[in-house]
Amino acid sequence: MSNPIPAATSSGGPEREQRLDEIRQQAEQQGLQTVGARPAAAPFPKASPENGYYQIPLLKEPPWTWEIPLYFFVGGAAGAAAVIGAIADYTGADRELVRDARWIAAAGSVISPALLISDLGRPERFLAMLRVFKPQSPMSVGVWTLVGFSTGAIATAFAGHLRNRYGSSLPLSVIENAGQAASLAFGLPFSNYTGVLIGATAVPVWNRNVGNLPIHFGASGLGAAVGILELLGHGKSRAIQALGLGAAIFETLEGVRIESQNRSYLGPLKHGTSGWITRTGGALAGPIPTLLRAASLFANRKRSESLRRWASWSSIVGSLVTRIGWIHAGHVSARDWRLPLENEPE
Amino acid sequence: MSVTAFLTDSTLCIGCKACEVACKEWNGVDEDGLEWSGFSYDNTGAVGASTWRHVKFVEQPPVPGLGGNAGEQASWTFSSDVCKHCEEAGCLEACPTGSIVRTEFGGVFIQPDVCNGCGYCVASCPFGVVERNRKDGRAFKCTFCYDRQKAGLIPACAKACPTESIKFGELVELRAQANERLQELHRRGIHDAEIYDPRDTSVGGTHAIFIVRGDARSYNLPPAPEVPTAYLKRAWTSSAIAAGLLLGGTLLAFLSDGKSK
Numbered sequence: 001m002s003n004p005i006p007a008a009t010s011s012g013g014p015e016r017e018q019r020l021d022e023i024r025q026q027a028e029q030q031g032l033q034t035v036g037a038r039p040a041a042a043p044f045p046k047a048s049p050e051n052g053y054y055q056i057p058l059l060k061e062p063p064w065t066w067e068i069p070l071y072f073f074v075g076g077a078a079g080a081a082a083v084i085g086a087i088a089d090y091t092g093a094d095r096e097l098v099r100d101a102r103w104i105a106a107a108g109s110v111i112s113p114a115l116l117i118s119d120l121g122r123p124e125r126f127l128a129m130l131r132v133f134k135p136q137s138p139m140s141v142g143v144w145t146l147v148g149f150s151t152g153a154i155a156t157a158f159a160g161h162l163r164n165r166y167g168s169s170l171p172l173s174v175i176e177n178a179g180q181a182a183s184l185a186f187g188l189p190f191s192n193y194t195g196v197l198i199g200a201t202a203v204p205v206w207n208r209n210v211g212n213l214p215i216h217f218g219a220s221g222l223g224a225a226v227g228i229l230e231l232l233g234h235g236k237s238r239a240i241q242a243l244g245l246g247a248a249i250f251e252t253l254e255g256v257r258i259e260s261q262n263r264s265y266l267g268p269l270k271h272g273t274s275g276w277i278t279r280t281g282g283a284l285a286g287p288i289p290t291l292l293r294a295a296s297l298f299a300n301r302k303r304s305e306s307l308r309r310w311a312s313w314s315s316i317v318g319s320l321v322t323r324i325g326w327i328h329a330g331h332v333s334a335r336d337w338r339l340p341l342e343n344e345p346e
Numbered sequence: 347m348s349v350t351a352f353l354t355d356s357t358l359c360i361g362c363k364a365c366e367v368a369c370k371e372w373n374g375v376d377e378d379g380l381e382w383s384g385f386s387y388d389n390t391g392a393v394g395a396s397t398w399r400h401v402k403f404v405e406q407p408p409v410p411g412l413g414g415n416a417g418e419q420a421s422w423t424f425s426s427d428v429c430k431h432c433e434e435a436g437c438l439e440a441c442p443t444g445s446i447v448r449t450e451f452g453g454v455f456i457q458p459d460v461c462n463g464c465g466y467c468v469a470s471c472p473f474g475v476v477e478r479n480r481k482d483g484r485a486f487k488c489t490f491c492y493d494r495q496k497a498g499l500i501p502a503c504a505k506a507c508p509t510e511s512i513k514f515g516e517l518v519e520l521r522a523q524a525n526e527r528l529q530e531l532h533r534r535g536i537h538d539a540e541i542y543d544p545r546d547t548s549v550g551g552t553h554a555i556f557i558v559r560g561d562a563r564s565y566n567l568p569p570a571p572e573v574p575t576a577y578l579k580r581a582w583t584s585s586a587i588a589a590g591l592l593l594g595g596t597l598l599a600f601l602s603d604g605k606s607k
Contacts (some may be wrong), residue, residue, distance in 0.1 A: 045385065047404045053566035054383075056391050062469035063478040083596055091600040121463015121483025125443075128462045132444035136575055139466045140442035188589035195588070196581040200574045201469040202436060210577040211584050218588030222595075239596075239603035246595055330469075340472070340568040 052337045059202055061334040062327075064119055069323040071115040072194045075146070076221025076319065077228060078108020079191025082153050084225060084243070086184035093239065099160060100232045104225065105183055106157035109150035116146070138197045142190075149190045152182030192218030194323075198330060204265045204340070205333035206326075212254065217323075219250035223285055224319035227312035235305045235312075244308075245293045248315060251322075252286035255279075265339055268329035278325030284318025349452030350495065351517040351553040352504065353524050354426050356565075357531060357539060358511035361424035365399040366390075368506030373398065373489065376479070392566070393427050395477035398488040399503045400427045404564050423559045426503070426512055427566075429454065429475045429488035433550035434573040437467035437476050437487075452517065452553055453490030461485055472549065472571035490553075517553055524555050531557070542567045548576040 045055040052058060085101030088094070117126045130147070134140040156179035163172045195213030198206040206213065226244040234240050258269055258278075269278045292311035296304040333339070369375060376396040383389045388403040402425045435454045438446045445460035446467060456467075456476075463483040467476045476487045491501035499505070504514035513520060524541050531539040542562045545551035549571045558565050 047386075047402075047564040049561040049563040052563055053392075053402055053404070054385050054388075056566065057474065058566045058568055059474040060394070060468050060471065060477050063465040080592065083592055087593075087596040087600050091597070091604055093600050093604065119464075121465065121478050121485070122461070125460075125462035128443040128445065128460055129464070131460075132442075134439075134442065134444065136439045136578065137442050137466070138578070138581070139440065139464060143442055188593060189585060191592060192585050192588040196578075196585050197466075198469075199581045199584075200577045201440075201466075202472040202474075202572070202574055203469055207572075207574060207577050211580045214581060214585035215588040215591070218585075218592055222592060237603065239599035242599040242603070243595060246599075334469075337566075340571075341563045341566075343569045 049341070050338075052341050055337050057335045057337050058340040059334045061331045062201070062203070063121070064327065067115040067119040069320070069327045071112055071119070072217065072323040072327075073221075073224065073320045074108045074115065075112045075194060076191050076217055076323075077224035077316075078105045078112065078153065079149065079187040079189075080218075080222040080225035081105045081108065081229070082149065082183040082187035083191065084229065084240075085156075086180050086187070088239070089180060094234070094237065097229065097234050097237060097240070099164075100229060100234065101225075102153065102157040102160055102180075102183075104228055104232075105149075105153035105187065109153040112146060113150060116143075138193065138200050142193050142197055145186050145190050145193060148182055149186035152179045152184075152186060155179035156183055191221040198326070201330075202340075203330045203334050204336070205268050205329050208263075208265045212257065213326075215250070216254045219247045219254070220285055220319040220322050223247035223251060223289065223315035227289075227314075227316040227319075230308055230312040231316075235308050241293065241296075241308065244289065244311065244315065248286055248289040248293060248311070251282065251318070252290050255282040255286045258282070265333065268332035268336075269325070272332065274325060274328040274332045277321060277328055281318050281321030281323075281325045284314045285322050286318070288314045289318070349517040349553065350490070350514065351431070351452075351520045351555060352428060352501070353513040353515070353520040353555045353557070354428065355511050355513065355524075355527060355557045356423050356425035357536065357557060357559060358509045359401065359424035359426055360509055360511075361387075361401055361403060361422065362508060363401050364506040364508060365426050365503035365512055366397065366401060368502040369399045369488075372491065372494070372502035375486075376481075393429065393475050393487070395479040395482075395486040398428065398486075401425070402427055402565055404560070406560060425556060425558055425565050426507075428503070428554050429490070430473050430549075431488075431490055431553035432473075432571075432573065433545075433552065434548060434575070436470040436472055436549075436573045436575070437485075439573065439575045440466045440470035442466060449490070449492050449495075451490065451492070451495050453492060453495075454487075455489055455492050456485055456487060458484055458486075470574045472568060472573065474566075520555060524557060527557060544569075544571055547571050548573045 045051045047053050081101045082105035085098050089098045117123045129143045155175050159172050159176035192214040195217035199210030199213040226240055268274045289311040292307045296307035378390055378396050386403050390397055390400055393400045404423045406421045431453045438454050443460050445457045447455055449455045461484040465478050467485050476485050478485050500514045504512045538560050542556040543551055547570055
């Protein structure tokens with residue numbers, strides 16, 4: 001044999017290993033490795049304490065689809081609207097404001113379960129959620145809150161409508177008042193529990209923000225509810241203006257909190273596509289409506305209404321984009337193999 | 347009924363994947379698709395809806411004389427991964443339908459006739475084990491061969507393992523066995539062997555214990571897994587504060603608005 005195939009001789013082994021290491025280093029320097037598991041080019045990650053198992057994500061991404069961020073938005077706005085409607089009613093505010101707030105809550109009560117059910121892997125088994133109540137499961141608590149809230153909000157809106165149309169009667173006012181009390185009691189947690197829902201998971205960017213997410217989402221829902229009410233013609237109410245300003249300031253502070261902290265787990269909220277979505281949502285829900293509303297306080301009447309309308313649109317879109325951003329960030333965070341491998345979570 | 351467990355000893359594993367095949371055969375698990383990973387001989391990647399046992403192929407730098415390898419050649423260690431059947435199981439606590447239950451053998455079992463595919467268990471597993479089957483819509487993971495255990499048989503993977511790398515028995519006994527085995531390995535010069543059983547975390551230990559060589563993180567075994575219920579207190583406190591602020595703020599806004607009129 002004149003041309004033998006080079007065998008894995010004792011001299012060939014270490015050289016090959018060395019060459020492989022060189023290729024790996026080169027690939028890292030040139031950024032050939034994609035973030036996540038799969039290499040973009042031939043050189044591949046090794047299994048190591050830093051890389052984990054070939055940089056394959058340790059966690060699984062939540063399987064939720066587009067319905068979930070939309071549900072977070074609708075539910076947040078509906079919950080806050082029910083609270084506004086009930087308090088407005090109890091304090092004797094404008095009747096049209098009460099009526100519109102109730103209709104927003106009722107509409108959300110119809111849309112929310114539809115979105116939730118269509119997201120299930122087995123939608124026909126939605127009722128399996130109602131065979132148990134588990135206080136340790138935020139989703140179970142949330143589903144029961146939704147049931148209580150929807151029933152109350154829909155009953156209130158319809159009873160109020162019937163009373164306006166056909167005059168007051170005892171059964172109607174009982175339903176209306178009981179429904180309103182229920183929609184207030186359930187609306188308070190319903191407007192923000194979605195923060196608990198994603199906060200109490202294994203996804204790092206969610207669970208490391210668990211102490212802020214419910215307040216953040218609550219303010220987001222309030223901003224959206226206020227915005228919808230203003231666009232429905234309540235642009236002159238001072239109470240609504242105050243609530244809108246409060247929600248926008250809260251969202252601004254949340255944005256400052258996230259931006260001022262330099263933690264690796266906050267990365268998905270700042271970098272890449274998910275970062276841009278979250279930042280856009282944050283700007284639309286926080287500083288922009290804050291400035292517009294503040295300006296509207298000093299402008300003349302016509303200009304003030306226009307500014308408030310812009311602030312409303314900004315808050316509504318911001319609230320929706322914020323939810324999309326957080327869900328997207330959760331997916332990116334679950335794909336990051338590094339965080340679950342840390343010995344001491346930050 | 348005693349609590350049963352797996353002890354998976356990677357120092358005995360030869361990477362034959364008999365456990366994966368036996369599991370699929372017995373439980374009728376879907377195929378994983380034929381895709382090349384392109385970075386190791388492992389083309390499956392991780393446990394999931396269609397992979398309840400998964401053999402990890404961890405390439406180690408050359409260690410002279412270890413495992414009978416020529417000194418200059420990289421060696422492989424194999425470790426068969428599986429659902430950890432946590433003492434405090436995130437998926438079980440999160441499940442809103444009560445589909446996920448603790449069996450009389452201490453395992454964590456998803457009742458497929460109850461699961462409605464909400465996917466919350468997937469996000470709640472600190473080990474990334476549970477996954478929703480795209481075609482089926484429900485969540486799946488290792489059943490700990492609940493049916494076999496009920497009939498007095500040992501799980502299919504342990505039965506099929508040709509080297510007894512996968513041991514099945516009572517949790518207490520296997521923990522003792524793991525310690526003995528570790529001492530033996532250390533005596534024989536394999537000093538980088540360690541036991542993975544995160545009992546100091548909120549997970550409270552697992553019913554699937556592993557002996558691995560080198561750092562457990564190379565096997566995607568997290569050093570500090572947390573059961574998500576650990577976050578509940580802070581979450582609901584924040585929720586209560588948010589609700590209080592919303593209620594107080596709304597009352598204040600409307601009351602002061604009413605007064606100013």
